[in-house]
Amino acid sequence: MANKHDILSVLKEVQSGSLMPEDALLRLKLAPFEDLGYAKVDYHRAVRQGVAEVIYGQSKTTEQILGILYSMEQRDSHNILVTRIGQDVADAIAAEFPLHYEPLARLAVVLPQEVPGRGSIVVATGGTSDMGVAEEAAITAEVLGSKVTRLYDVGVAGIHRLLANLEPLMSARVIVVAAGMEGALASVVGGLVDCPVIAVPTSVGYGASLGGMSALLSMLNSCASGISVVNIDNGFGAGFLASRINLMEGIKE
Structure with a gap:
């Protein structure tokens, strides 16, 4: 069985009489x-x-x-x-x-197949060095059926770069923020938007960043509301969660 539709197909075959219940049980x-x-x-x-x-x-x-x-x-x-x-x-x-x-x-x-993208996820990074983690999140979300906009290298060291992209941020249904160093970008984005923000601390930074621990603690202690935090460098987890939120039933196309 590949998915829910296959299960439903088996049940419909039983209902129509084209498949015996015993055979359906074996397939299940x-x-x-x-x-x-x-x-x-x-x-x-x-x-x-x-x-x-x-x-x-x-x-x-x-x-x-x-x-x-x-x-x-x-x-x-x-x-x-x-x-x-x-x-x-x-x-x-x-x-x-x-x-x-x-x-x-x-x-x-x-075994790739094209998936039409729905909704709106923004994946943003503090710097270019965070792109590997961000791409893991973005590709995961796209494969799961979400439409993704990438905003890379918009960190707080040059806040004008972020403020120049307010339109996609304000129209997003969920935002993934990947940042290392002190991880401040997640708080800034969280204070600007009305949608869930998923923060991904990355292991990017000099010695005192402690392999992403500094960014992790900053994100966990964010004063902005509506921010959740995944593990260090966990782009997959962030992309999966973002897509699940984006594709929740009741959200219009």
């Missing part, structure tokens, strides 16, 4: 997961969450990633996200599957 039993020994591929995640399982590529071998992808391909999965992989792993996957790979984000979209 096959849905939950497949045990590959080194991984249990969760086919039911699309049913529960509306999104297929994402493969966290870091610390997995190329063979393990390929095995999971073969399994998901057999269940007609598409737009499979494989996060935190280098060019060498992407090249190995590309030899077996069609994919789009973004080296800056270290993110691959395997």
